[in-house]
Amino acid sequence: MLSVHDKSPVTSATTLTSWARAIRKSLDAAGVDSAALFAEAGLDIAALGDAQARYPVARTNRLWQLAVTATGDPAFALKVAREPGVMSFHALGVSLSASTTLREAFERLIRYFRVVSDGAELRFSSDNDICRYQIAAAADGHAPIPEAVDAFAYVVVRLCRGLYRRDHAPLEVRLTRTAPADPTPWQRAFRCPIVFDAAENVLLFEATAFDAPLEFANPELARQNDEVAARYLARFGKLLIRERLRAVLIEQLPRGEPSQDKAAEALHLSSRSLQRRLADEGASYKEVLDELRRELAMSYLLEARQSISEITYLLGFSDTSSFTHAFRRWTGVAPSRWKAG
Numbered sequence: 001m002l003s004v005h006d007k008s009p010v011t012s013a014t015t016l017t018s019w020a021r022a023i024r025k026s027l028d029a030a031g032v033d034s035a036a037l038f039a040e041a042g043l044d045i046a047a048l049g050d051a052q053a054r055y056p057v058a059r060t061n062r063l064w065q066l067a068v069t070a071t072g073d074p075a076f077a078l079k080v081a082r083e084p085g086v087m088s089f090h091a092l093g094v095s096l097s098a099s100t101t102l103r104e105a106f107e108r109l110i111r112y113f114r115v116v117s118d119g120a121e122l123r124f125s126s127d128n129d130i131c132r133y134q135i136a137a138a139a140d141g142h143a144p145i146p147e148a149v150d151a152f153a154y155v156v157v158r159l160c161r162g163l164y165r166r167d168h169a170p171l172e173v174r175l176t177r178t179a180p181a182d183p184t185p186w187q188r189a190f191r192c193p194i195v196f197d198a199a200e201n202v203l204l205f206e207a208t209a210f211d212a213p214l215e216f217a218n219p220e221l222a223r224q225n226d227e228v229a230a231r232y233l234a235r236f237g238k239l240l241i242r243e244r245l246r247a248v249l250i251e252q253l254p255r256g257e258p259s260q261d262k263a264a265e266a267l268h269l270s271s272r273s274l275q276r277r278l279a280d281e282g283a284s285y286k287e288v289l290d291e292l293r294r295e296l297a298m299s300y301l302l303e304a305r306q307s308i309s310e311i312t313y314l315l316g317f318s319d320t321s322s323f324t325h326a327f328r329r330w331t332g333v334a335p336s337r338w339k340a341g
Helices: 018-029 034-041 045-049 057-071 076-080 091-097 102-111 146-163 184-190 207-211 219-233 241-255 260-266 271-280 285-303 308-314 320-331 335-340
Strands: 014-016 054-056 121-127 130-136 172-174 201-206
Touching: 014 018, 014 057, 018 034, 018 045, 018 057, 018 076, 034 045, 034 057, 054 057, 057 076, 057 146, 076 146, 076 184, 091 102, 091 146, 091 219, 102 121, 102 130, 102 146, 102 207, 102 219, 130 146, 130 207, 146 184, 146 201, 201 207, 219 241, 219 285, 241 260, 241 271, 241 285, 241 308, 260 271, 271 285, 285 308, 285 320, 285 335, 308 320, 308 335, 320 335
Parallel strands: none
Antiparallel strands: 014 054, 121 130, 130 201, 172 201
């Protein structure tokens, strides 16, 4: 059975079997022999029964292409994105559904996207009244194929509709794929203008929707599953060091402020090696620690279960004045006032 360490002869990028499971269901619904296509793509179909298993991205891409050919449906990926369970995404799926705003959900998706796949890179930014969400090439330069982009872009839109409003739609979707002979399936799915043959794969959204409170927000549940996602990511050899560091810090913070030396030791690195690898990713130990504390502080305050002194302890601060000083730096207000607001 395939594991998280399985390698492709072309690239070592891997993806959760959630996609392949949804592809198989759509193939079966279309009357296509899914087992034969899995075998042709070089994928062990038995791995679909293992929630922890992953497939090489290169072979999953081959499955996408075989599926489009076998069904004769250029928009096959849009049907796959509608399959129940396609957004399970391990613990990340629970965190996303428990987010307090769409902005938080998108930031969480980017942070833990390697749970889903490391065969692409996600980017999210806001500019005036528009939020911009991009599906870009992975760090190794391999660009996601059109079918994978179609499926994930539609999953993102369906996520917005499930969390925020059923009629929610992007302002515009830009896809690098060649314009299809019949764009109707894409227009029906996204319900907005579609630009094909674009320079990049980008979804544009109205920014106001991204800060609206979500009905099913559950900060405690989101935080708990963030921790599960972080531990899952820590199993990957290719995982960015900052994510591995976050997983270590989450465990160490309740025991007091962890030093860089102590965190490096838990990662089986020297302090200098940790510092160098973080620098390669454009980060530093203090930045990662500060960002994690800020996120956890807001999560704890939203839960409204812990007192300020308890949160101080959970975040590893020596006293409440140190926590209050840090929180004012993050938000401009004291934690008690932010909590009341």
